[in-house]
Amino acid sequence: MRPVAPPEVTAERPLVRPDGGRTARTGVRSGDVLMVLLALCIAAYFVQPDWFSAPGVQAWGTVFAAICLQALPFLVLGVLVSAAVSLVPASFFERALPRSAVLAVPVAGAAGAVLPGCECASVPVAGGLVRRGVAPAAALAFLLSAPAINPVVVIATVVAFPDEPLMAVARFAASLLVAVVVGWVWAAFGRGDWLRLPQRAADSGGRSRGRQFLDVAQHDFVHAGGFLVLGGVAAATLNVLVPRAWLDAVAGDPVLAVLVLAALAVVLSICSEADAFVAASLTSFSLTSRLVFLVVGPVVDLKLIALQSGTFGPRFALRFAPVTFVVAVGCALLAAWILLGGR
Amino acid sequence: MERLVTHLLLVLLGGTVLHVSLTDAYLAYVQPGFRPLLVLAGAALLLSGTVGFVLDRPRVSPVGRHASQARDHDHDHQHGHVPWVSWLLVLPVAVLLMVAPPALGVFTVERQSQPLAAATPDQVPEAVPAEELQLVRSMSMLEYGQWALADDPGPLTTSTVRLQGFVVPRGDDGWYLSRIRINCCAADAVPVSVVVDGNRQGVAPGEWVEVVGTWSPPAAHPSDGYPEPVIEARSVTPIPAPVNPYES
Numbered sequence: 289m290r291p292v293a294p295p296e297v298t299a300e301r302p303l304v305r306p307d308g309g310r311t312a313r314t315g316v317r318s319g320d321v322l323m324v325l326l327a328l329c330i331a332a333y334f335v336q337p338d339w340f341s342a343p344g345v346q347a348w349g350t351v352f353a354a355i356c357l358q359a360l361p362f363l364v365l366g367v368l369v370s371a372a373v374s375l376v377p378a379s380f381f382e383r384a385l386p387r388s389a390v391l392a393v394p395v396a397g398a399a400g401a402v403l404p405g406c407e408c409a410s411v412p413v414a415g416g417l418v419r420r421g422v423a424p425a426a427a428l429a430f431l432l433s434a435p436a437i438n439p440v441v442v443i444a445t446v447v448a449f450p451d452e453p454l455m456a457v458a459r460f461a462a463s464l465l466v467a468v469v470v471g472w473v474w475a476a477f478g479r480g481d482w483l484r485l486p487q488r489a490a491d492s493g494g495r496s497r498g499r500q501f502l503d504v505a506q507h508d509f510v511h512a513g514g515f516l517v518l519g520g521v522a523a524a525t526l527n528v529l530v531p532r533a534w535l536d537a538v539a540g541d542p543v544l545a546v547l548v549l550a551a552l553a554v555v556l557s558i559c560s561e562a563d564a565f566v567a568a569s570l571t572s573f574s575l576t577s578r579l580v581f582l583v584v585g586p587v588v589d590l591k592l593i594a595l596q597s598g599t600f601g602p603r604f605a606l607r608f609a610p611v612t613f614v615v616a617v618g619c620a621l622l623a624a625w626i627l628l629g630g631r
Numbered sequence: 632m633e634r635l636v637t638h639l640l641l642v643l644l645g646g647t648v649l650h651v652s653l654t655d656a657y658l659a660y661v662q663p664g665f666r667p668l669l670v671l672a673g674a675a676l677l678l679s680g681t682v683g684f685v686l687d688r689p690r691v692s693p694v695g696r697h698a699s700q701a702r703d704h705d706h707d708h709q710h711g712h713v714p715w716v717s718w719l720l721v722l723p724v725a726v727l728l729m730v731a732p733p734a735l736g737v738f739t740v741e742r743q744s745q746p747l748a749a750a751t752p753d754q755v756p757e758a759v760p761a762e763e764l765q766l767v768r769s770m771s772m773l774e775y776g777q778w779a780l781a782d783d784p785g786p787l788t789t790s791t792v793r794l795q796g797f798v799v800p801r802g803d804d805g806w807y808l809s810r811i812r813i814n815c816c817a818a819d820a821v822p823v824s825v826v827v828d829g830n831r832q833g834v835a836p837g838e839w840v841e842v843v844g845t846w847s848p849p850a851a852h853p854s855d856g857y858p859e860p861v862i863e864a865r866s867v868t869p870i871p872a873p874v875n876p877y878e879s
Contacts, residue, residue, distance in 0.1 A: 326721055333729060340730050347739055349732030354660035354817035356723040360648060361668035364675055451751075499686070506679055510637050513644070514716030517723060527818055532743040533855070562815030569821045571748040598716060 344528060352524035355591065358559055359408040359516055366409030367512065370416030371505040375497060378421040389425045393471035396426035397464055400433030407560055407592050408516060410434035412508050415599040419485055424478060429471030432612065435560040435586040436463030445582065448564035452575065454627050455582075459564075462583045462623035466616045470587075473611060484601030515598030519591030523557035526590075530555070539572035549577045550617050553585035560586035575631045576624035583620035588613045636713045638683035640720050645676030647724045655874050656727075659734040661816040662879045734876035737837045740799045740809045740822040746857040747773075747823065749780035767843055769793045771878050772810040772823040779825070779860035780849055787846040792862065794825060794842050795870065798834050802853040806831050808842050808862070812878045823878070826850050829864030841868045 333340055340346070385392045403410060414431035418424050435441065437460050449455040535552065538544040549570070558566055563585045567578040588609050597605035624630060651657045652669035661669070726732065768790050770778075775794055778787050799807040807824040828847055834840055843866045849858035 323718060323721075326718075326725065330725065330729070343736075343738035346730075346732045347735055349726050349730050350659060350735055350817050351820075353723060353726050353732060357648070357651070357657065357669060358661045358665060358816035358818075361665075361672040364672040368675075502679060502683065502686075506637055506641065506683060509676070509679075510640055510717040510720060511714055514714065514719040517719040518716065521722070523818065528742075532745050536745060536855070556818065558819050559815050562819045565814035566819045566821070569745070572746060 348524050348528045351527050352520050355520040355523055355557065356517060358562075359520070359591070360513075362408040362559075363412070363509065363512060363516060366412040367505050367508045369403070369409070370412040370508055371501050373413065373416035373420055374504050375501060376420065381417070381420055381422050385422065385426055389423050389475040390472065392423055392426040393429045393475060394468050396422070397429035397433040397467035397471060400430050400435075400464075400467065401437050401439070403434040403438055407435035407586055407589070408512075408595065411592065411595045411599050412512055415485060415508070418483065418600075423475070424480070424483060425471045425475035428474050428608075429467040431467075432470055432587045433464055433467035436460075436467075436583070441560050441564070441586070444561050445564040448568040452628075455575065455579065458579055458620075458623040458627040459582045461627070462579065462616075462619045463586065465619045465623070466583060466587055466612070469615050469619065470608075470612050473615070482601070482604045482607060484603065485599070512595055512598050515594040516591060519557060519589075519594035522590040522594070523555065526555045535570075536572050539570075539574075542574060542576070545573050545577040546580050546617070546621070549573060549581040550584045550613070553581045554589050554613070556585075557589040557591035558585060575628050576621065579624045579628065580617055580620040583623075584613060584616045587616050633713050634683065634687045637717070638680040638687065640713075640717060641676045641680030641683070643680075643724050644720050645673045645678070645680060647727050648673030649677060651727055656731065658875045658877070659732070659817070662813055662877065663875055665816075735811050735817055735820050736797060736876075737799050737809075739811060739820055740807065740824060743820065744822050744824060746852075746855075747776045747780060747860065749782070749858075750777040751781070767791045767793050772796055772808070772825060773812060773878060775862070776823050776825055776860040779846055779862070780858055784846055791843060791845055791865070794844075794862065795839065795873065796825070796842075797839050797872075798831060798836050799824065800836055801826060804850070804853070805829070805861075808840065810878050811876070814879060817877075820877075824859065826859050826861045827864050827867070828861055829867065832867050834867065834869055839870050839872045841870045842866070843868075 340349075385395060400410070403413065410431050413434070414427045417427040417430065442456055442460060445456040445459050446453065530552075535548060538548050553563070556566075563582060567581050570578055570581070573581075593605050593609050596608065600608075648669055651660075652666055652673055657666060657669055770792055772794060775787075775792060778784050794808055796808040796810040799809045801807045805826050805828050808827050809822055809824040812821045812823055813819055827842055827844070829842075829844070842862060842864050844862040844864040847861040847863040850861050851857070852859050
């Protein structure tokens with residue numbers, strides 16, 4: 289496993305440097321460190337090829353490449369929509385959303401149903417909305433609901449649970465509830481200075497609209513894409529390290545099962561369009577714990593936390609993720625109790 | 632300078648994604664339906680990087696003076712730099728082009744195996760007409776595994792079945808024929824294994840074989856004790872690895 293060590297080391301960097309390379313000088317230096325690590329990796333590839341043919345390393349590489357590849361089209365879509373949002377006049381959103389945050393949150397949450405993508409698409413779009421002057425609470429409700437309640441995900445859930453049609457209903461209801469509750473919590477307790485949106489080149493103005501679109505999209509992509517890779521490194525590492533036997537050992541205990549599947553949803557970072565099939569395959573677990581898995585996964589996972597710290601800043605992500613996690617587990621348990629009879 | 636780095640990263644990544652998705656290499660990572668999305672995304676990245684290069688190419692004409700002024704303007708605001716995290720985009724490029732990790736196999740089966748759900752009575756197919764009983768029936772590993780575990784496996788007990796998968800060792804008693812199922816990408820991989828009662832004929836773990844055989848009652852997992860589907864092998868034939876290694 290030694291060749292994968294360099295990316296793990298870099299995974300700690302956001303904690304060490306929470307400003308995420310705000311200044312050009314240190315940014316270049318961090319980039320240099322990274323390039324040295326990559327160069328070491330490449331050197332090791334030629335000096336010690338055996339390391340790279342170990343089964344665990346190869347499985348890590350496959351899962352890592354898979355996470356990056358399957359998220360990429362959705363990230364590109366999200367970045368393009370976000371760049372398009374940046375060209376929409378701010379007055380449009382003022383008219384489309386209710387003035388009061390209490391009302392805007394559920395409207396924005398329900399609007400999440402129209403973005404047919406996974407969580408990688410919704411983060412840049414939500415960032416674009418905040419920049420366009422949409423109340424953060426409403427943008428965050430959209431961020432949380434979009435990956436969980438869009439038609440693609442709902443259909444995938446119905447297909448994955450053919451004998452339990454209420455599973456999709458429970459997932460939809462619980463996910464929308466999470467989005468609205470967290471949005472309201474933000475409206476009540478959130479502080480604007482926790483959000484730090486990265487500056488964009490296009491803000492300097494004086495360029496054609498086409499050029500502005502390209503600059504915004506490129507800048508957002510290389511930024512969010514880097515954080516996606518960071519999340520992919522963490523998720524692939526845990527995906528390969530945690531054997532399935534550990535999971536099945538706790539499936540029989542109702543409380544542990546819920547906690548373990550909630551943690552697993554965070555760790556595995558499976559795309560919200562595929563997680564229903566994984567939940568369906570966890571046959572030794574209760575329906576309640578599998579619903580928790582489906583509600584937590586699209587709103588909190590390693591890949592998403594990395595993307596959020598890239599888009600909204602680490603100070604935001606470190607507060608937002610734990611609150612969302614607790615609310616998501618609570619809403620899922622409530623929905624399971626009402627709709628699935630606590631099975 | 633920094634803009635050029637951004638364009639370079641986009642061209643590298645877009646080119647790699649196009650390379651992986653236009654060959655069959657992408658099948659080791661994502662399900663086949665993803666190809667158009669990957670081609671579109673790769674082309675979009677490549678195009679945006681290339682267009683960026685053309686727009687930002689160094690110029691010395693009077694127009695170029697204007698362009699360099701624009702860049703200085705960016706520099707004043709410290710907007711043009713590349714965040715350190717963007718350099719990480721080199722990592723998937725390096726993994727895909729240099730390591731090119733193969734599809735998941737024996738390692739994943741051995742670590743991630745889990746009990747298989749038995750088919751419910753209504754999922755077991757109707758009885759096969761007598762004249763077809765002589766035919767060999769090709770089945771997916773999941774289909775066979777679920778039916779083989781059903782309380783009443785129905786027509787399976789009288790059919791001859793053909794399965795394809797790779798070899799995984801299993802304690803002292805028999806060996807596994809395994810296949811990995813993915814729904815979206817290799818991160819949601821779920822292995823499906825069938826115990827083969829019969830000689831492995833010296834085939835190494837990870838090699839692909841076709842097993843033709845008949846149903847046999849489920850066996851207990853060597854350490855965890857849950858029931859595992861079994862096939863009694865009539866023939867074991869090595870085959871080349873399929874283009875799409877996963878079931879989906």
